[in-house]
Amino acid sequence: MSTAENHASRRDVLKAAAALTVAFWLPRGAGATQQGAEGAAGSALEPNAFVRIGADDTVTVLAKHLEMGQGVYTGLATIVAEELDADWKNVRVDGAPADAKRYNNLAFGPMQGTGGSSSISNSYDQLRKAGATARALLVTAAAQRWKVPAADVTVTSGIVEHKPSGKRAQFGELVADAAKLPVPADVKLKDPATFKLIGKDAARVDSRDKSSGTAMFTQDIHLPGMLTAAVIHAPLYGANVKSFDATKAKAIKGVKSVVAFETPVRSGVAVLAADFWTAKKAAELVSVEWDDSAAFKRSSPELFAEYRELAKQPGASARQVGDVAKAFGSAARTIEATYEFPFLAHASMEPLNCVVRVAAQDCEVWNGEQFQTVDQAAIAKLLGLPPASVKLNQLYAGGSFGRRANPHSDYLLEAVAIAKAAGVSEPVKMVWTREVDMRAGFYRPMYVHTLKAGLDQDGKLVAWQHRIVGQSILAGTAFGGPGLDTSSVEGASTLPYDIPNLSVELHTTKLAVPIQWWRSVGSTHTAFSTECFLDEIARATKQDPYAMRRALLSDEHTRHKAVLELVANKSGWTQPRGKDEVWGLALHESFNTVVGQVVQLRRMANGFKLEKVICAVDCGLAVNPNIVAMQMESGIGYGLAAALSGAITLKDGRIEQGNFDDYSVLRMNQMPAIDVHILPSTNKPTGVGEPGTPVIAPALANALAAASGNSIRTLPLAGQGITFV
Amino acid sequence: MLTLDINGKKFETDAEPDTPLLWVLRDHLGMTGSKYGCGKALCGACTVHVDGAATRSCVLPVSAAATMKITTIEAVGNSTVGKAVQDAWIAENVPQCGYCQSGQVMSATALLTTNKKPPDADIDAAMSGNICRCATYVRIRSAIKRAASALA
Numbered sequence: 119m120s121t122a123e124n125h126a127s128r129r130d131v132l133k134a135a136a137a138l139t140v141a142f143w144l145p146r147g148a149g150a151t152q153q154g155a156e157g158a159a160g161s162a163l164e165p166n167a168f169v170r171i172g173a174d175d176t177v178t179v180l181a182k183h184l185e186m187g188q189g190v191y192t193g194l195a196t197i198v199a200e201e202l203d204a205d206w207k208n209v210r211v212d213g214a215p216a217d218a219k220r221y222n223n224l225a226f227g228p229m230q231g232t233g234g235s236s237s238i239s240n241s242y243d244q245l246r247k248a249g250a251t252a253r254a255l256l257v258t259a260a261a262q263r264w265k266v267p268a269a270d271v272t273v274t275s276g277i278v279e280h281k282p283s284g285k286r287a288q289f290g291e292l293v294a295d296a297a298k299l300p301v302p303a304d305v306k307l308k309d310p311a312t313f314k315l316i317g318k319d320a321a322r323v324d325s326r327d328k329s330s331g332t333a334m335f336t337q338d339i340h341l342p343g344m345l346t347a348a349v350i351h352a353p354l355y356g357a358n359v360k361s362f363d364a365t366k367a368k369a370i371k372g373v374k375s376v377v378a379f380e381t382p383v384r385s386g387v388a389v390l391a392a393d394f395w396t397a398k399k400a401a402e403l404v405s406v407e408w409d410d411s412a413a414f415k416r417s418s419p420e421l422f423a424e425y426r427e428l429a430k431q432p433g434a435s436a437r438q439v440g441d442v443a444k445a446f447g448s449a450a451r452t453i454e455a456t457y458e459f460p461f462l463a464h465a466s467m468e469p470l471n472c473v474v475r476v477a478a479q480d481c482e483v484w485n486g487e488q489f490q491t492v493d494q495a496a497i498a499k500l501l502g503l504p505p506a507s508v509k510l511n512q513l514y515a516g517g518s519f520g521r522r523a524n525p526h527s528d529y530l531l532e533a534v535a536i537a538k539a540a541g542v543s544e545p546v547k548m549v550w551t552r553e554v555d556m557r558a559g560f561y562r563p564m565y566v567h568t569l570k571a572g573l574d575q576d577g578k579l580v581a582w583q584h585r586i587v588g589q590s591i592l593a594g595t596a597f598g599g600p601g602l603d604t605s606s607v608e609g610a611s612t613l614p615y616d617i618p619n620l621s622v623e624l625h626t627t628k629l630a631v632p633i634q635w636w637r638s639v640g641s642t643h644t645a646f647s648t649e650c651f652l653d654e655i656a657r658a659t660k661q662d663p664y665a666m667r668r669a670l671l672s673d674e675h676t677r678h679k680a681v682l683e684l685v686a687n688k689s690g691w692t693q694p695r696g697k698d699e700v701w702g703l704a705l706h707e708s709f710n711t712v713v714g715q716v717v718q719l720r721r722m723a724n725g726f727k728l729e730k731v732i733c734a735v736d737c738g739l740a741v742n743p744n745i746v747a748m749q750m751e752s753g754i755g756y757g758l759a760a761a762l763s764g765a766i767t768l769k770d771g772r773i774e775q776g777n778f779d780d781y782s783v784l785r786m787n788q789m790p791a792i793d794v795h796i797l798p799s800t801n802k803p804t805g806v807g808e809p810g811t812p813v814i815a816p817a818l819a820n821a822l823a824a825a826s827g828n829s830i831r832t833l834p835l836a837g838q839g840i841t842f843v
Numbered sequence: 844m845l846t847l848d849i850n851g852k853k854f855e856t857d858a859e860p861d862t863p864l865l866w867v868l869r870d871h872l873g874m875t876g877s878k879y880g881c882g883k884a885l886c887g888a889c890t891v892h893v894d895g896a897a898t899r900s901c902v903l904p905v906s907a908a909a910t911m912k913i914t915t916i917e918a919v920g921n922s923t924v925g926k927a928v929q930d931a932w933i934a935e936n937v938p939q940c941g942y943c944q945s946g947q948v949m950s951a952t953a954l955l956t957t958n959k960k961p962p963d964a965d966i967d968a969a970m971s972g973n974i975c976r977c978a979t980y981v982r983i984r985s986a987i988k989r990a991a992s993a994l995a
Contacts, residue, residue, distance in 0.1 A: 187940030187977045321936060328941030329932035329948060331876020331916035337942075338875035346870070371859075393870035394879075395862045467880050467888060467942040467976050516878070516942025517976050552881045744936060748982070752939055755978020778885040778974060787967040789980035 163293035165255055165301045167220040168248040169198050175276060175290040177204045179245075180214040182221035182230060183237040184488045185324065186515035186522065187752070188807040189745035190237045192322045194245060196741055197238075200315040201249030201308060204289070205276030211323050213512025216490035230490040233523045233635070235709035235805020238741055242803055250305040259296035260287055275314075310739070310800065319744035324514070335516050336547075339473045339484045343544040345374055347536050348397035350387045350406055351554055354413035354771040355630045358385045361407045367400035376404060377539040381500070381531040383632070384558075388536040394549050414630035415771035418564070422458060425566035425587040425627065429456065433585050433623035434602050437611040440619035445581035449572030453658055457569070457647040458832045461766035462562035462636055463781060468516025469555040472533035475545040480507040482545075485530065486515025488522035492596070496527035497534050519756065520635040524560060525595035528632075553776040559632030561766050563589040565606075567647040572619070577659040579670065582617045584610050584648070587625040589633050602626075605635070609644030609708060609812070614678045615652070615670035631768070637756055638708050641812035645706040646833065649816035653702070654829050663703050663820065664691050677712045677736045678705060680797055685714035685734035688795050700726075702821025704813045709805035711737045715754070717790075717817040721825060725841030730791045731817070733810065738801040746806050747794040753810025754792055759784035761815035763836040788842070845909045849874070850918035860906035865889045867905045868915060876916035876945045880974070887973030890946035891915050897953035897969075916945035924994060925952045931990035939977035947973050951987050960991050 163171040170178045179195040191211040199209050214221045218230045224244065225236040253273055260278045261268035264285045272279050279286040310316070327333035352358065364376035367389055374390045387406050391397035446452060473484035481501055487493065487510050498505040515522055524530075533548040540546070550558070565588035572581030590603035603626055604611070611622045636642060652670075656663045664686050671679050682705050686692065695701065698721040705714040716732040733750045740746045763782040767774045775781040819830035822840060832838070847854045849872070858867045863882075868874040868891070877900055880888030884899035891900045892914040900908075919925035928951050931937075938944045947970070954961055954969040961969065966987055975983070 187938075189939065321933075322938070324941060325933045325936050325938055328938035328944050329929045330920060331945040331948075333941050335878075335942060337879060338869075340873060340875070393866065395859075395866040395870065465976060467878070467886070467940065467974065469879070515940060517940040519976070549879075552883075748936065748939060748979075751981050752977045752979070755980065756976065759976075759978075777883055778881050779883065783974055783976060784978055784980075785972075785974060786970040786980045786983065789978060789984075792981055 161294050161297070163252065163255060163297045165251050166248045167214070168245055169202065169252045171252060171289050171293050173290045173293055175205070175208050175288050177202065177209045177289065179209060179211045181211050182214045182223070182241070183232040184213070184486055184512070184515055184518070184522070186486060186488070186518040188237070188749060189322060189742065190232070191324055192320060193238050193741050193745060194241055195323060196315050196320045197242060197245040198249035200313055201246045202253045203273035203275065206315065206320055208276055209323065215512070216487065216494050216510040218491045221490070229492070231492065231523060232488045233520065235711070235807045235809060238803045239710070239805060246307050247305060250307055251301060254302050254305045255296040255299050256289060256292050258299055259292045263295060316741050317739065317743065320742055322745070333514050335468055335514050336471045336473060336485050337468055337516065337549070339513070339547060341473065341475070341545040344473070345390045345392065345542060345544055345546050346394045346397050347388045347390045347533070347546050347548040348394065348401040349532070349536070349548065349550060349554055350401055350404060351384060351558060352386065352408050352410070352413070354408070354410050354415060355559060355632065357408040357410035357413040359387060359406060360409040362387050363405045366403040370396060370400040370403070372396040373400045375540050376400070377536065379532065379535040379539045381528065381535045383526050383528040383531065388539070388548070390536070390540050390542070390546065398551065413771060417769050418460065418767040421564065421629070421768070422566065425564070426456065428587045428625045428627070429566050429568040429585050431625070433625040436602055436607040436622040436624050438621055439617070442581050442583055442619045442621040445619035446570070446572045446583070449581055450575040451573045453571045453573070453655055455569050455651055455654055455829065455831055457567040457650065459565045459643045459646070460764070460833065461564045461631065462760055462764045463556050463766050463775070464519045464521035464636055465556060465781060465783060466517030466519060466521060469550045469552050470521070470529045470558070471547065471549045472530050473545055473547045474533045474537050476501065476534060476537040477543060479503070480509065481534065482509045482511065483530065484511045484513060486513050486518065486522055488515070488518055489524065489527070492525065493527045493530050496531055500531055500534055501538070519637040520639070521560060524634060525597060528560065552778070556776050556781060557773040560634035561631065562636035562642055563591065563633040565643045567643065569647060569651040571651065571655050573655070573659065579617055579655060581619040582613070583621045585623045585625070586610060586644070588627060589629055590626045591633055591635050591639065593626065605640045607644065608640035609706060610648055612707065613648055614675045614707065615667070616672040617670070637753070638808040638811040641706060641708040645704065645708070645812035646816045646819070649704040649706060650819050650823070650830065653820040653823060657823070657827070667705060678707065681705065681712045681714040681734045681736050684795055684797055685716050685732055688734060688793065689716035689718070689732040691716060700821050700825040702817045702819065702824055704816035704820060706813050708809045708812060711735060711804045711806060711809040713750070713809045713813045715813045715817040717814070717821045719821045719825065722843050725843040726822070726825070727843050728788070728790045728818070730793065731814065732793050732795070734795045734797065735806070735809070736797040736799060737806050737809070738799050738803045740796050741803055743796055746796055749806040750794045750810040751792045753808065754814045755784050755789060757811040757814040758788070758818070761818055761833055761835060762788065763834045765834050782836070845905060847905070847909060847913060848911065849913045850915060856905065858905055860904060862905050863901050864891070864903045864905050864908045864913070865900040868900065874915055874917050878942055878945055880943065886943070887946040887950060888943045890949040890973065892919070892949060892953060895953070895956065897950045916949060919949060919952055922952070924956050927990040927993045928952045928955065928986070931986040931993065935982045935986040935989060937979050937982045937986050939979055943973060943975045947975065947983055951983070951990070955987065955990055955994065959994065961987065
């Protein structure tokens, strides 16, 4: 493996970057020149923006997407390496620079960014072509050198060969010649039946660095002269700094300055010091007077009460099928339920941070970048610079779950505003404490859903009314539009079940609590309310949850049917089970991927044991089945944490949680065994980073309800008298 | 000036005595493998070995660590157990975002050093102080068992 060496060179590059003020990502060549390892700069083959082959045989894939745990560096590299027929041992990955022209997310349009579980799906064709182009150039270079027909040249695992003559060469021996050739416009892609890497479990490219503490996160950046900033945010959203007294803070040795800052998102005070601990200690000694006259001062219980009232009124129509009012009028029986969801924090392991160097003519940023184009434009605007003068250096992100793709670039602008307010030319590393991170907002919004079902005399589902109340994640951002907010209703408006009369309605509320997408966005709540309500209907009509779903899926939902059957078969749903075995099922599509899960609980003397989760997924062709399984496991764990205990609550406008003691997350002893089954598919890949997440909570709630007969209608489960052992 | 024994070498630091060991490692000595996650010994990302025991360095004042032998993620692979754990981590493709994994490796190494073949309950007990938001727990469990087998 070359990953350890890879890291060493990343570090050297970083030092070079600091000293020479050149981009972090760029000097693969510069680093090589310094080290003399990769030959003279310019001898590499770079036929396109995504692949570079060095004279030392190293294949570097430039990843336009952020690696935040989802395995995308490995997935993207696998696609390139497959068509290139590279030796996987020689493949490494660098984060691409910010450049929307070359590195835009094809699913987002003219914008570079990572999200919506789109990385592999939007890159699949693009990177196959990138790899195949590089391969074609190597083949042509070899054919010309050996004076043989190109058609007789083969490439296998990094070796270019002309078998009849026995001539062979490694990639590195051919790059100088190949670099002189015209890049072909069209190249032939492989027959998927011949894939050697795609669909096989290539080892992750980042495992070694991440198991040895050498992977570089923003938190780990040290630059010459760098200052560290600790911040003080207002305790209330919408409060502003009126004045502050930093006398005591400034008396601390090592404190460089204390400044007020303001961004379009918030104002606050920052302490800049030589190191974090000094800055944090000093920040605790700053007394700030806040102007909270316009601040948000409400509490969660009253907000839920208000939402419940709203849910009694018709909302804006998100989807309408048939005549719901008429159907309810003639229904033999109706069932109603109200579901409630709290705010949720992303709570990534790496508290948010950002390193910036602000100069008169340019700005350089070190960050786990999820929203390059948005962040670049926002920083450029704040500094009055052209966007191209804002250089973004890509690093690993210690989680994100959506948080780093902030439509307001909140934490990046904060770091820039602090450096600007302090008037320092040295790099500034802004480090949020866990408490600052957790209270800074940009939560998954709170929601109330009401559902009403109409049944005919035979118990057949004839009417379905679904009302959703909550803030719009998209409103007020560049992604919002004049129409109904689709991100609030996705998963509900796209209900796959065949119901003749259906109405999905939305009340979009406005609160000053900052909100944002959180792993699987609208599905985080719509999967729960729809799948739990379906089980309520099943219980009321004494139907089997699996049989009922299967009967309700129309022929057009073949993928849903296949996933449902797969998870039922693999879990043994239709087989007899013991009286202490209580199971729950849920099925949901998000980001074009269908996931079904069965939760297997065992009733014990002192509570429930969550023994196992069976997960079936149709994500099209699985580029790396092992990583697909990892993402299902990860999504289940993340969704389970929220289901069990995730809740951000407000009291008079203050966030009541601050750290992992009052915002509990999943721990080792709570993690069930998980079996993942991938539906074989030849369709193009679809997303896997998010779709595993929203299915676990309804599957678990349905199991608990099956055990007790009592429906679960509020999340989290903590405080509802349910014990897990 | 305090003298620290880290990874078998002596280091001098002029950090204030109340500075947590974590920040001395990270900001003063440039050893950034140990991570900041919570600052309150709640998440385990900062775990190091102090005289062989898994210890949360974010709440350990550096002055209290001055007389002890400290091992960090930067050198844990020099021990047989640490190397086996890291190899198992790579073989099982454990890390996702990776931010917590230094702490996970340190806790797992401490566990396997004293408990050669830990049953699941012991793994839970030893590892539940280390949070992973990517929920890599299934693979951490497998990797610990793999390392235990390799060491047997």
